[in-house]
Structures are given as C-alpha cells and as structure tokens.
C-alpha cells in the first residue's frame with residue numbers, strides 16, 4: 228500500500244521500536260520519567276528555548292500556547308487558512324474563551340504585516356484586548372510552503388511594538404528548515420512559543436513538543452494537566468521522539484525531492500493542474516502536493532480515490548471540489564512516485 232493521505236500515517240522506524248523497548252520509565256505527571264525529561268531537554272536545546280513540554284498532539288500544543296498567551300475574552304490574530312483556525316475544532320474559543328481575529332493568508336502562507344498592525348486593537352471599552360499572533364510554518368493549507376526566517380523577524384518587530392506574544396505552529400517546522408537550508412533556531416528565536424510535531428514526517432508514533440521560556444513551560448504544564456494531557460509512563464512515547472529528533476530530520480529532504488517529482492509528473496498528465504508550480508520561484512513547497520482536476524474531467528473525487536485504492540493499492544484523500552492533497556513521507560519511495568503517476572495517468576486516460 229502506498230499511503231499519500233498525510234505524513235501522519237508514518238509508522239515508527241525499527242530504531243524507534245528498539246528505543247521504546249529499552250526506555251526507562253517513571254511517572255511523568257510527577258516529573259520523574261527520565262526518558263520524557265531527556266526528550267524535553269533535547270527538544271529545548273534543538274529549538275533554542277529554555278524549556279519544552281511533551282504533549283500528546285499538535286492540537287493540544289497549539290491550544291496550550293493560546294491558553295498561556297491569552298486570557299478569556301482576549302484576542303488571538305491568526306490566518307484564515309491556519310490549522311488552528313480551520314482544523315482544531317474551534318478549541319481556542321470553546322476551551323479558552325479566546326476571540327480569534329482572522330486575517331487572510333497570502334499565497335506564501337504569511338499574514339500581511341500591515342494587516343497584522345491594523346488588527347491590533349486600540350484601548351476601547353467596546354473591543355477585546357489583543358494578546359497574541361499565531362503563525363504557521365510550513366503552511367499546510369497554503370500548499371505546504373516554507374516561509375523564510377526573515378518574515379518571522381518582521382512579525383517580531385510588529386509584536387514588540389504592541390507588546391504581543393507570537394506563537395508558531397511548527398507542526399512541520401523541520402521541513403521548513405530543511406527546505407530553506409537554515410537552522411531551525413532561525414525561526415524559533417523570533418517567537419515566544421513553538422509547537423513541533425514528532426508524529427508527522429519525523430515518524431514517531433505519538434506526540435508533539437511545545438517550547439518556550441521556563442515560565443511559559445511552567446504555565447503550559449499546568450494547562451496540559453487541566454486538559455487531561457498529563458501522561459504517566461510517557462517515556463514509552465518519548466523514546467521514539469528522541470530518535471525522531473536525532474535521526475529523522477535530515478532525511479526530510481528526500482520527501483521534498485519526491486514531492487517535487489510527483490508535482491512535476493502530475494502537472495504533465497492531461498486533466499491535472501498543480502497550481503503550486505505556477506507560484507513564484509521564491510515560494511518553496513516541501514512534502515505536500517496540491518493538485519486539481521480540470522473542469523472537463525468528470526470523475527468524482529471519491530471515485531478517483533476508490534479506483535486508486537482498488538486498482539493500485541494507493542491511498543489518497545478525496546478532496547473537495549476536485550482538489551486533492553498528496554503528502555510524501557518516509558514510507559513513500561521514489562519508485563512509489565512513479566507507480567502513483569502511472570496510476571493517475573491510466574485512470575484519467
């Protein structure tokens with residue numbers, strides 16, 4: 228089976244299974260799981276932050292960051308295509324009573340700086356108080372694009388002018404760092420908090436890291452407990468996370484190369500357009516390929532997905548209105564890209 232639905236489908240590597248079997252364990256809610264502690268120290272070090280916290284999911288990491296940065300009734304500035312706004316079940320509003328101020332994401336995944344500036348509320352009894360800005364890199368819904376570090380430096384300046392915190396949803400931040408060939412700290416030094424996922428392209432089975440100052444992580448630990456995210460012998464999972472950070476980052480370049488081959492190949496198939504290929508060369512995509520079926524193609528998205536699976540054992544997620552997203556990862560080899568292109572070619576011919 229070739230599974231192109233997401234990089235969340237990645238299974239742990241043999242080295243991870245070995246590390247899981249050998250992991251030293253304790254009760255992490257009491258802070259005495261040595262493997263979870265080791266992961267948290269390693270992640271803080273790699274991300275250039277004072278401290279970090281192992282959390283069950285990226286969604287919980289983003290929510291905890293919002294809860295720490297914003298009190299009830301305060302406002303969080305974020306993008307209309309951001310994962311926090313679109314795909315986290317409205318949790319910041321439901322759980323935190325936080326008011327989202329939504330700006331349009333640009334094609335390159337950024338929020339326009341003048342729009343951020345204009346969104347910051349003035350002191351007035353009628354309006355909420357602005358507390359934080361949430362950014363995303365790579366930007367999933369904008370095509371998996373990698374946003375360069377200088378953008379974060381410019382947002383930092385806006386935030387500092389208004390006393391705002393900046394959170395980075397870096398579910399795939401290592402993909403951005405590898406694609407742009409910059410250290411991950413080039414991004415993280417510009418933000419107050421960052422969430423990275425271990426369980427996507429890095430192949431760990433479960434978990435994300437939230438990193439920030441010591442004070443931020445102290446508050447985050449309380450919020451994690453409040454949300455029910457305190458895990459007991461968390462070292463079982465953290466052991467795989469350590470392998471993810473130590474062994475799985477550099478190889479993300481292979482996924483990007485495969486995604487590029489896939490995008491170029493798909494774009495050459497009559498009936499398929501890959502809009503991302505028309506972006507300016509400055510907009511760099513990573514391990515995601517968004518494509519759409521041209522209007523004259525009558526096959527329904529679900530039926531294309533079903534045929535790909537039944538005829539070729541290739542799993543794809545049926546998109547909305549003829550649009551699809553394919554994601555490359557460790558378990559998709561260059562050979563699988565060829566098989567996938569041949570399958571699309573055959574079904575659409």
Ligand SMILES: Cc1ncc(COP(=O)(O)O)c(C=O)c1O
Pocket residue numbers: 235283284285286287289310311363365367396398399424426435
């Ligand atoms: C950009 C982004 N942020 C956050 C998340 C949430 O991560 P999780 O699925 O671990 O909750 C995802 C998941 O796909 C994502 O793509």
